[in-house]
Amino acid sequence: MSGEIKFFDQVNAHFDRAAAYTKHPKGLLEQIRECNSVYRMAFPIEKDDGSIEVILAWRAEHSQHKLPTKGGIRYDWRVNEDEVKALSALMTYKCAMVDVPFGGAKGGVRIDRRKYSESELERITRRYTYELFRKGFIGPAVDVPAPDYGTGPKEMSWIADTYQALTQEDVNGLGCVTGKPIAQGGVRGRKEATGRGVYFGTREACSHAGDMAKLGLSTGIEGKTVVIQGLGNVGYYAAKFFSEAGARLVGLAEYEGAIHDPNGLDIEKVMAHRAETKSILDFPGAKNLAKTSDALELECDILIPAALENQITEENCDRVRAKIVGEAANGPTTAAASERLYQRGIMVIPDMYLNAGGVTVSYFEWLKNLSHVRFGRMEKRFEERAYRKLLQAVQNMTGKTLTEDEIRGFASGPSEEDLVNSGLEETMVTSYERIREKRAEHGDRPDLRTAAFIVAIDMIAVTYGDLGIFP
Numbered sequence: 001m002s003g004e005i006k007f008f009d010q011v012n013a014h015f016d017r018a019a020a021y022t023k024h025p026k027g028l029l030e031q032i033r034e035c036n037s038v039y040r041m042a043f044p045i046e047k048d049d050g051s052i053e054v055i056l057a058w059r060a061e062h063s064q065h066k067l068p069t070k071g072g073i074r075y076d077w078r079v080n081e082d083e084v085k086a087l088s089a090l091m092t093y094k095c096a097m098v099d100v101p102f103g104g105a106k107g108g109v110r111i112d113r114r115k116y117s118e119s120e121l122e123r124i125t126r127r128y129t130y131e132l133f134r135k136g137f138i139g140p141a142v143d144v145p146a147p148d149y150g151t152g153p154k155e156m157s158w159i160a161d162t163y164q165a166l167t168q169e170d171v172n173g174l175g176c177v178t179g180k181p182i183a184q185g186g187v188r189g190r191k192e193a194t195g196r197g198v199y200f201g202t203r204e205a206c207s208h209a210g211d212m213a214k215l216g217l218s219t220g221i222e223g224k225t226v227v228i229q230g231l232g233n234v235g236y237y238a239a240k241f242f243s244e245a246g247a248r249l250v251g252l253a254e255y256e257g258a259i260h261d262p263n264g265l266d267i268e269k270v271m272a273h274r275a276e277t278k279s280i281l282d283f284p285g286a287k288n289l290a291k292t293s294d295a296l297e298l299e300c301d302i303l304i305p306a307a308l309e310n311q312i313t314e315e316n317c318d319r320v321r322a323k324i325v326g327e328a329a330n331g332p333t334t335a336a337a338s339e340r341l342y343q344r345g346i347m348v349i350p351d352m353y354l355n356a357g358g359v360t361v362s363y364f365e366w367l368k369n370l371s372h373v374r375f376g377r378m379e380k381r382f383e384e385r386a387y388r389k390l391l392q393a394v395q396n397m398t399g400k401t402l403t404e405d406e407i408r409g410f411a412s413g414p415s416e417e418d419l420v421n422s423g424l425e426e427t428m429v430t431s432y433e434r435i436r437e438k439r440a441e442h443g444d445r446p447d448l449r450t451a452a453f454i455v456a457i458d459m460i461a462v463t464y465g466d467l468g469i470f471p
């Protein structure tokens with residue numbers, strides 16, 4: 001599917017729509033839109049049977065207006081240059097949108113990871129890192145990868161280890177990649193961050209009574225029906241947080257098929273069923289759908305595509321029956337389909353905002369690596385003591401006595417995970433307000449995506465102004 005629709009053209013169509021609302025010079029807009037550097041590589045790896053296979057891979061740095069550049073690495077057999085460039089552009093706009101001080105980048109390795117053993121995957125990852133290093137496409141101050149579709153903490157730890165072996169003198173070497181396991185310099189909360197951000201962002205969108213009334217919905221997440229496509233890192237955690245907030249999961253889709261149950265699906269039980277049977281199909285009490293993509297057409301309040309790009313297209317967008325489409329994946333809706341959904345009164349919460357939780361917490365991980373100290377280590381005990389003193393003063397004044405359990409409940413200082421989640425929530429809440437304010441500035445004419453792009457373009461333009469490159 002991604003071969004038929006040029007993904008970078010889709011991103012640029014969104015960009016152009018937003019740029020028309022701004023007054024920036026044409027040359028500046030062209031510079032922002034262009035993908036600055038692309039490194040295409042081919043390298044050999046030895047397979048377990050001793051044969052040699054040549055692997056194709058890319059790294060695109062869309063914009064270096066802020067350094068380092070930042071963006072995930074995707075392992076998928078469909079990876080191509082157009083896709084990597086499009087995803088790197090989305091990273092530029094995403095970082096600007098949520099005020100994370102990075103330029104945009106993205107990497108991709110064209111492999112079907114299911115066809116490789118763990119040791120082969122390790123050799124591919126280490127060789128890819130070496131190629132990036134040789135050409136100056138990785139480093140804590142240059143370009144910092146992260147997980148994306150088909151990669152996770154294990155690949156990130158191989159990248160960090162390879163980079164550190166090549167740069168023994170670099171005291172900040174661990175900051176060359178984010179999404180690492182905690183023991184290898186990761187930060188607590190990163191694994192769940194994108195899905196948690198999807199939840200926070202949707203919750204914000206659902207908190208405005210006027211916006212919800214236009215959709216015929218009440219405010220809040222509780223009681224809303226949700227369909228999720230893709231149960232990987234992003235989709236699974238989004239499903240978990242929506243369920244915990246009282247939403248009802250009525251449809252779930254994976255690449256092998258889709259299931260529907262209007263009474264609600266228990267995400268943990270579905271995952272356990274999939275682990276046992278290798279499929280979400282035939283889940284007790286649920287109905288199997290004929291095609292995976294049928295899940296996108298189920299009636300629901302919130303549809304969360306969390307798999308890949310170009311899933312909602314001109315071909316199927318008129319059959320979408322959700323009231324809100326929350327783009328957890330990158331580029332799940334084509335530009336034309338997005339416009340059509342808007343005309344039909346469906347709210348689309350755009351990817352560049354909604355899935356920005358991952359890069360936000362990656363930013364926190366990078367800061368942790370550069371500061372060489374765990375968040376909360378300096379202040380946790382100090383704050384606990386201050387709260388205890390305050391509680392003692394309140395007890396003295398009121399004559400009431402609290403139990404030690406109650407005091408501990410009120411007076412515990414923040415852990416690293418508390419601080420990370422609070423920083424993530426703050427980012428998602430304030431960024432949504434910025435999108436709404438921008439939309440209001442333009443008489444509520446642009447949709448949320450266009451408004452988010454305008455925010456991003458304005459932010460990047462200011463940086464170019466600060467650099468003195470454009471008047």
Ligand code: NAD
Binds near residue numbers: 253307355358
């Ligand atoms: P993942 O590899 O962990 O999971 C993706 C899941 O989608 C897999 O389980 C896969 O089997 C499933 N899938 C593939 N094709 C499908 C289809 N047609 N229908 C239903 N399911 C399908 O990947 P991820 O990290 O969760 O990334 C998913 C999306 O979110 C991608 O677009 C990625 O770019 C985006 N994203 C990821 C992060 C992150 O932190 N991982 C951050 C921002 C955006």
